[in-house]
Amino acid sequence: MTVMEKNFYIDIPVKLTPEDQKMMMELENDAFPGTGAVDEQTLVPIARFGKLILYKQPSDDRPVAVCECMRDYKNPNKAYIFGYYVRSDYKGKGVGKIFLQEVSSILKNDGFSVVCLTVSVKNLPAVKLYEKEGFEIKETRYSEFGVGEDRYYMEKAL
Numbered sequence: 001m002t003v004m005e006k007n008f009y010i011d012i013p014v015k016l017t018p019e020d021q022k023m024m025m026e027l028e029n030d031a032f033p034g035t036g037a038v039d040e041q042t043l044v045p046i047a048r049f050g051k052l053i054l055y056k057q058p059s060d061d062r063p064v065a066v067c068e069c070m071r072d073y074k075n076p077n078k079a080y081i082f083g084y085y086v087r088s089d090y091k092g093k094g095v096g097k098i099f100l101q102e103v104s105s106i107l108k109n110d111g112f113s114v115v116c117l118t119v120s121v122k123n124l125p126a127v128k129l130y131e132k133e134g135f136e137i138k139e140t141r142y143s144e145f146g147v148g149e150d151r152y153y154m155e156k157a158l
Contacts, residue, residue: 008064008095010102011054016047023062031066031085046070046082053106055099064090065099069107072116079107081117084126096126100133108158115158118144118151130154 016024021040046052046068055065065086072078081103086096107115118141119126131137135154144151 007057008055008098009058010106011056011063012106013047013052013054016043016052024066027062027066027087028083028085030088043068050082051106051110053103055095055102062087065095067099067103069103071112075114077112078114078116079110079112081115084117096129097133100129104133104156104158113158114155116153116155118153121150121152127152127154130156 013020018040021043024043025040043052050071051067051069053067053069054063055067056063066083067081068083070080070082072080084100084103086099104115115135116138117130117135119130121127121140127137131154133156135156137152138155139153141151141153143149
């Protein structure tokens with residue numbers, strides 16, 4: 001079954017139950033083993049004051065993909081994607097591309113003109129996806145999240 005044959009929908013919660021928080025942390029750890037960093041202290045403010053975009057299926061309580069967004073305080077027309085990932089059992093099926101297109105459309109409709117993110121320089125599949133979807137590497141940020149955690153800073157005009 002291809003992604004196009006599946007029934008996906010967008011969910012944008014404004015609050016999370018303790019069960020939701022636990023599930024989201026498990027998904028983050030699944031997507032980023034050993035480096036997943038979101039917890040209740042991060043998830044709750046993102047849902048309430050940023051935008052938590054979930055890609056779901058009616059038959060599954062767990063999101064298939066997740067995007068955590070914030071507004072850039074210094075440039076209110078710029079959205080920052082804090083976290084973006086596809087659940088491990090859906091990787092390689094085209095979900096990341098379709099969901100990223102959905103996210104871009106949502107952010108554009110929200111009035112943003114630019115979206116940015118950082119991605120590990122070692123995460124080549126993600127870098128390729130972002131580049132195919134119009135993101136450009138603007139700089140390399142060395143030790144962005146600690147020693148050896150080098151990241152590409154990427155932007156895309158919406």
